[in-house]
Structures are given as structure tokens and as C-alpha cells.
Amino acid sequence: MVVDQIRAATQDLLAALTPDQLKQISAPFDTPDHQTWTYLPGAVPGLALTDLSAAQEALVVRLLELVYSKRGLADFRAVMAAEIIVRGLGDPMEVAETGGWAGSTVGDRYYLRVLGDPAGTEPWAWRLNGHHLALHVTLVDGAISFTPQFFGSNPAEVLSGPHAGRRFLVAEQDLGFQLLHALEPAQLEVALVSPEAPDDILTRHDPVADASLLHRGLAYGDMNEDQRQLLSLLIGQYVGRAAGPIGLQTWQDITEQGVERLTFAWAGETQPGLGHRHYYSIAGPTFLAEYDNTQDNANHIHSVWRDLRNDWATDLLAAHYAMHR
Structure with a gap:
């Protein structure tokens, strides 16, 4: 079961860490700061990825x-x-795309944190936060919450240098x-809610x-089959x-x-196009996604997935505490 595997992988990671x-x-x-998060640059509570050894990093990758x-x-x-x-830190193929946070500069902007005891029976969580990246996983009684989840990219497209033309979050x-x-x-009259992007x-x-x-905006129920397929793909x-199991549950x-x-x-x-600021949202009773490409001359992406019912495992925790009250 994936929850048991996540629990075991987290315990293996903690066992490999030094006391500090x-x-x-x-x-x-x-x-108190359990639900405090950011996608802006700067230090946040947790262990910086750059402070991991290669062996410890492999355990984090296993968890991911x-x-x-x-x-x-x-x-x-x-x-x-x-x-x-x-940031001009070198070849991304040698760092981000093969692992390689250990001793690297990029790792100083990403922090891993474990809240609660993965070896116990009470709810616990782990999170990875940093610039343009926020993953929050909460585990309660064999169930998982995966949100809030944020991915961003600056640039959206590399405009010059050896990586010119490369795009992110395409x-x-x-x-x-x-x-x-x-x-x-x-339909466009309904979907297009403002000529200006936030x-x-x-x-x-x-x-x-x-x-x-x-x-x-425009409801799924007011779309034709081809449009619905595109929205589902989005x-x-x-x-x-x-x-798989987390996505299927969503x-x-x-x-x-x-x-x-x-x-x-x-x-x-x-x-x-460069300079063409744009934004969209997809919203339902529980699901919410937002995307914008507006900053840095519309070459800077922010995107987020929220669960309006179960961010931070809100519903799962309510059921847990009601059962164990």
C-alpha cells in the first residue's frame, strides 16, 4: 500500500540524518505554522536540500x-x-535533472520538513517548499492529501544562451x-472574464x-465533447x-x-507570445487550479492546484478527530 511505503521511506530518511x-x-x-507556505524565494523552516549527502538525497528521491x-x-x-x-548556476542536466542537490547551489532554495511522527498512529505530514515549488503531503488513517501544490517557472521560455528555446510547464x-x-x-463571451490578466x-x-x-467562467456542462476533452486534458x-492512486482519487x-x-x-x-499576459482558472465544488504567465514580460509562470475541501487534509482530519474523540 502506497501509504505504508511513504511511511517507511520517510522513516528511512529520518534514520539516515544527523542529529542536527x-x-x-x-x-x-x-x-503553529503548519499551513504557512510560500512559493517566493527565501529561507523557510526545514532542512535545505543542499545540506544532504548523496546517500540522503537518494532517500528523498525515493520518497518523491x-x-x-x-x-x-x-x-x-x-x-x-x-x-x-x-541564476546562471551551470548546466541543469548535471544538477536538477539527475538529482545532484548535494553540495549544489540550487538546493539552498528548497527545504524539506516532516511534521509529526511517521512511526506513530496519529496524522503526520511532509512538505517540500522553495522558490516556485510547494508540495504538501498529509497522511491520515491510511489516506493522503496532496494539496496545496504549486509549480512555477522563471523563465517560461529561455530566450538566449545555450538553452535558448527551452520551455517549461509547456x-x-x-x-x-x-x-x-x-x-x-x-462561449468565449462567458469564458473571457477580463481583458486584463491579474x-x-x-x-x-x-x-x-x-x-x-x-x-x-464557462461551465463544463456548456461545452461540446471536444472542448470537454481539452478541459479534461488541462x-x-x-x-x-x-x-496514480492520488490522482485517481481526485x-x-x-x-x-x-x-x-x-x-x-x-x-x-x-x-x-512574449509580453502577452494571460491567466486562467478551473474551479469546481472541490477542485481549483490557477495559472498565470504575467511577470517578466509574460515569461514567468505560476500554477497551483488546491482542494477546496481537503487542503491540508482538512476533511480527513475532521473525520479522524471525530472518530477518536
């Missing part, structure tokens, strides 16, 4: 492989590759434009995502980063809550 590293990585599950799909792990490494390129943008361009004029995702890094901030770019939740209630909203420019 254990102090940095560990926190109580009910720590249990939670991410292969594509999700590739996206994870791509975020770091973009960071290496924009499908999140391209599928969004494909869906927008597949809409009929009357400067950032609207829910930012708030502990609780406020869906009321969003325009609702949602899959977010959900598909998770390992699709089940979306279906049970009414897939026809999902909405697609667009703001900003309607054609891709």
Missing part, C-alpha cells in the same frame, strides 16, 4: 517517486532546471490556449483558498503530477461532486 539535520527537518504536526508520477517528478526537476538557468499553457481557441463566440494567481499562498475570489496536467472526487459544475475562466491576452 533531524532538528532542522522535524516539527510537531500541530506546529512514491508520491509523484513520472511526469510529476520531471516537472519537479524542470522547476529546478529553470532556477539553475535563470502543456499548462498550450492546452489552455487550445481550449480557449476551441470555444465558439458565445499580476499573480488570485489565491496566492493563502492557507485557505478562497474560491469567491475567482470569476466562474486538468490532467495538474492532477497527473500525483502518483478524479473520483471531481466526478462525484459533478464534473458539469467545473468552470473555465480566462483573463488577459488571447494569443500566446
